[in-house]
Amino acid sequence: MTSHCKDGHGGVKGASGSLWCCLNALCSSQGLASEEAALLDEIVSSPLRLEKRAVLYEQEAPFDSLYAVCTGCLKQETAVNETETLLTSFWLPGDLIGCDAIGLGRYPATVSALETATVCRLPFARLEALTQRLPRLRRQLQCTTSRARHEERIILHQLLSRTAEARLACFLLVVSDCFHRRGYSPTHFRLPVSRNDIGSYLGLTQETVGRTLATYQSQRLLRVNGREYQLLDLAQLERLASSTGRRQKRP
Amino acid sequence: MTSHCKDGHGGVKGASGSLWCCLNALCSSQGLASEEAALLDEIVSSPLRLEKRAVLYEQEAPFDSLYAVCTGCLKQETAVNETETLLTSFWLPGDLIGCDAIGLGRYPATVSALETATVCRLPFARLEALTQRLPRLRRQLQCTTSRARHEERIILHQLLSRTAEARLACFLLVVSDCFHRRGYSPTHFRLPVSRNDIGSYLGLTQETVGRTLATYQSQRLLRVNGREYQLLDLAQLERLASSTGRRQKRP
DNA sequence: CGTCCCTTTGATTTACTTCAAGCTCTGTGG
DNA sequence: CCACAGAGCTTGAAGTAAATCAAAGGGACG
Missing domain, CATH: 2.60.120.10 (Jelly Rolls)
Structure with a gap:
């Protein structure tokens, strides 16, 4: 890139x-x-x-x-x-x-x-x-x-009823998709946006953004280094992003 | 009406x-x-x-x-x-x-x-x-x-970082404003929408919507009877709707 | 080298969801 | 006309996700 x-x-x-x-x-x-x-x-x-x-x-x-x-x-x-x-x-x-x-x-x-x-x-x-x-x-x-x-x-309507985990996954996938459509790598990119800005875009605090990224990292879903992102498990991220609601209601 | x-x-x-x-x-x-x-x-x-x-x-x-x-x-x-x-x-x-x-x-x-x-x-x-x-x-x-x-x-972006209280106030004010612009009463209207539907529009559960309305009512901000709404204190509702963030950060 | 900004990490608090039970309407069939 | 089902609404108790507050570590840049 x-x-x-x-x-x-x-x-x-x-x-x-x-x-x-x-x-x-x-x-x-x-x-x-x-x-x-x-x-x-x-x-x-x-x-x-x-x-x-x-x-x-x-x-x-x-x-x-x-x-x-x-x-x-x-x-x-x-x-x-x-x-x-x-x-x-x-x-x-x-x-x-x-x-x-x-x-x-x-x-x-x-x-x-x-x-x-x-x-x-x-x-x-x-x-x-x-x-x-x-x-x-x-x-x-x-x-x-x-x-x-x-x-x-x-x-935006999806984000409204989602957890921080799902919001962030959703966000990363949109970014990934955007890069992908323009011919860049969908899994490895630099996103020069502060945690604070990501947070205000998603309606979260910077601490929550950071913590959630750390969680993802510990689950081997991605690697983050400052503002360099490497998505490791797109499938799982998509699952997280589209997991309906806050918690799963049981039927 | x-x-x-x-x-x-x-x-x-x-x-x-x-x-x-x-x-x-x-x-x-x-x-x-x-x-x-x-x-x-x-x-x-x-x-x-x-x-x-x-x-x-x-x-x-x-x-x-x-x-x-x-x-x-x-x-x-x-x-x-x-x-x-x-x-x-x-x-x-x-x-x-x-x-x-x-x-x-x-x-x-x-x-x-x-x-x-x-x-x-x-x-x-x-x-x-x-x-x-x-x-x-x-x-x-x-x-x-x-x-x-x-x-x-x-x-939508405002709602993302707001509490249930602020979201609902915001919603009611939009509805009120809409009626007002069309020549109806901005303070007394029937909104034939279930709590559940309001909830999914705002990213909340029906219980939260109901409870928040009850809270408003106990604070004399409005009166609700089923799907009839009577807004009593628009000024305070606007204050609630535009109260930034979840809680007020102290400087 | 020190200042400022960004980030991380931890401890605490709180707002909202979830689950559950009861209650009020409305419409329907006996 | 009443019984009853079902949807919608309310209320309560418990659990959890995320905000807040706080403090300390890392980079960038003057």
Whole structure:
């Protein structure tokens, strides 16, 4: 996992690295014709570099662009009160940031880099103009975002009635799956997220996150070293993740 | 709360009861011009009656229509396994059902009536054709659904790290607000939802839901009689709902 | 080298689930 | 009309998962 962007990959000949990331983000790797890709390439910015803790955009800023993650990891936080901010998303390579702002006119959250990251900017106005001419692209984009929303919804509802064990397993599997779909190892990855951030995403304390990871480790389900994760028993993790409810009711 | 639909209301002269409900659902009561309303009226079906436990549509059925709730209450459930189904939404008068299917091609959940309900069907193809000609309507529809999605997201993330007390307060306030926005009493309403269903929506057991309601009642925050709710102290409920975390960390 | 942040580990407390029993409604068939 | 079944709701007692509080160890970075 040294380089996230892959040149000349994705079935579109001659696609630049940044284009490849955008295609991924927009279409979940379902191919577009070369001509369509070429048109898309024209409106994609060259990769933008964000240092650790740099802010991609602030909550309430006017919406004008989507961003495709090329490398690195970002987090999204929404301030709901003066006192409370919610960590509502992590963004990994291949993810499309900003979809939740479409229709709102403003970004509903602040997005910042957890480590050095590169993203490609997609000016939304130009993207929309493009989808007018390319109905296939429009459909793919809509399908991708709808599916993502639905999945997130389901996961959040599942988490609500689950133990810390199941929540964390669920989370790790989502991350694993995300890496997998983008062509990286589903079992060995670096996740540059503090225990505290994982905790606030899952509604747990950092201590519980740490302890649960330790438990997993002692059960040989995975190995953790700081923020390096190696999943050893995906099958068992899935079983844990989908174990209904807090404890098993007996019939 | 005997009649939910209001005739000749909403600033659009001569709007039928069903049209009024759809306007509400589509535009959050922000007025459209009379001509626009008239066009919308043409594609809205007359109210459809659903008996208790009747299914509006099944999960996986092909998507073709949105539905605006005129009266009654419905619930939405998604089956994720053979073993597990999640209760992901309740639908009250003025809500627009089916938006989560846009872009997916299929309904991602089963929706059924909790009590006798009436809904208006909005064939999506005709609605889309209409929005081609009425950009204002398109924008309003998009804005309404985006806002709803964002709010749901935020609420779910809030619930994740809250106690049963806060979850229930949050839930009651959302319901109250929904009724309020549609012109009903925010403090006195019938919510024909079993404790069990509230529990699975909030990730709690029915016992906890019942006990928490009892606690509220003993604190004079509300009165419950079966499924009739009377909120007595909205301010305190809001305080409870937004009390961060499980317990208050002391600085 | 020392400071700060992140993480781990331990002890205690508490909120919620589980299990169980009884109670209130509603509808149904004798 | 009453008996009775069944679902929904309530209440109690016990157990457990996770939060809280506290303290100490490890890295990164100035």
